[in-house]
Amino acid sequence: MRNYFLSRLGYMLVTLLIIVTATFFFMQLLPGTPFNNPEKLTEQQLLSLNEKYGLDKPIALQYFIYLGNLLQFDLGLSFQYEGRTVESIIGSRIGPSALIGLQAVVFGTAAGLLLGMISALKHNSFLDYTSVFIAVLGMSVPSFVFAALMQYYLGVKLQWLPAALWRGWEYTIMPSLALSVMVIATVARFIRTEMLEVLGQDYVVTARAKGLTEKAVIVKHVVRNALIPVVTMLGPLTVGIMTGTLVIEKIFAVPGLGEQFTLSIMVNDYSVIMGITLFYSSLFILVVMIVDILYGVLDPRISLKGEG
């Protein structure tokens, strides 16, 4: 068990290193400079700024300096916000994103499970077709379309919910809902397929042959076994939420990490872009590891000892 975790940790670090390296060198390809109004800077000012941020050194050296700082959890200074560290920027922005992201995952998963399970239990009925239609719609229409529609109808026309900004819990509702559409659709489709698969298994017939009530068969044998693989959806869902927040936060003017990320890309704030990318990657890698561990706990056929 310990060996397993150690080797997993090793893989995680290697993955992160690859991501750092790739992001670092791709960043060099971004057009423009990270400084405000570069055209107004004199040659001399530019040189001193480059020196201040270490941009005058060779790329390879810059890379190793970055790695060295990273080992001390130092993500560097922002170009855009004078004197602020990248860590403090991420720290001040993560709250709203985490809140709407979590709300979207929790609500979306619950709604998706409900929709998908009803769909599977009423296979080939009108209800099933309706929920499949909703799922396909939710997966193929980008979330910003729902966001814009909601903002216009619920926010502007009906004025049921605040159309934008961040001044209390009611401001989180629409961004969370917009993000959750994708979650609902993905989870619904996934659990429906899993349930149908399990419903066709021999052991479900065995359970019925024992005389269990239909409810007991569904709850104890079908749902339990269909739910286990759903944890594997956590990885893709995290990615979906992260990319979703980039646009959703912009639309609803949520002061979150996604909004900061798009902003930083716009102004070439190298260190913040790097920092947020690393943060997103670490989060994803962490989730993938949690999923693996969770799967091992939930499914007795998988033993963590035997791996790695």
Added chain:
Amino acid sequence: MEKILSVENLHVSFYSDGGEIAAVRGVSFDVNKGETLAIVGESGSGKSVTAKTLMKLLPKQNSIIKQGDVKYGGKNLVQLTNRDMEKLRGSEISMVFQDPMTSLNPTMTIGKQVMEGLKRHRTMSKKTAYTRTVELLELVGIPDPGERINQYPHQFSGGMRQRVVIAMALACNPKMLIADEPTTALDVTIQAQILELMKELQKKFQTAIILITHDLGVVANMAQRVAVMYAGEIMESGTLDEIFYQPKHPYTWGLLSSMPKLHADRSLPLTPIPGTPPDLSHLPEGCPFAPRCQYALKVCHQYEPGKTKVSTTHTVSCWLEDERAPKVKKPEGIGGMQRGRQSKIAGS
């Protein structure tokens, strides 16, 4: 003999894109207390559908019991509500399935799976249920039951899993056990052990068994009475001796001669019945076996034969039994010899 189950004129169909599949067509038989009735026939002849109909475990979406009665303990199971049927399943009538690799829930301990039935049908404390489960596992020959009870199916071999399934089926002391090819998926030696176990438990608890198989060797070893099924119908039924020594139906002859014989020359190939069973959604007119039957008469292709009673226990559906039919001698070498396999299985 006390009759405990009686099936009368059962018709079961499936509906698919290709139309109606008439899987069971007019099946009738009785089962007596403590005896074993074997249902034999090639794959696709409707044995499993018959078994599932008795338990009412057919898929609801596409199947229908079109006609017939299944009488058990003064009730007609065909008419029973779902809820009443649930009370009967596992407590009065149990089932053992073909593939022990798939018939157990992979994410539930075997102890829980055995206990589930007990708790459903008997009021007992958790502790009593646990003790009783350990006893049951011991009864079916699982070593270390106290420890094994908390393990998962993947930690058991195929034979051991089938023992678990049998323990599950017998948990509430049912009057009747339906075993659908219980040993087909197992190695020959394990097969013999499982059959021995079933016989032993049957003696102990006086359970009636419907044993479904396509292996006549298993039949010879286990059954007192035999029903031969083909294309959804029972072609011939009788006592073990009647079916093995005085078979009347060409299909039974075919099955018997395709069975390995202990004393025969092993180098000779087995002679399976040529041809394939008919498409159940487009049955030919007349006797369903006619296209494959080397004794077929003209009438066989036009009209289905009626049932002829050869003795009080022996019934055949074949035109050859009609008094106007030419006398046909059953082929050489069929009957008698096959029972030699019995000692082989019991002794292996």
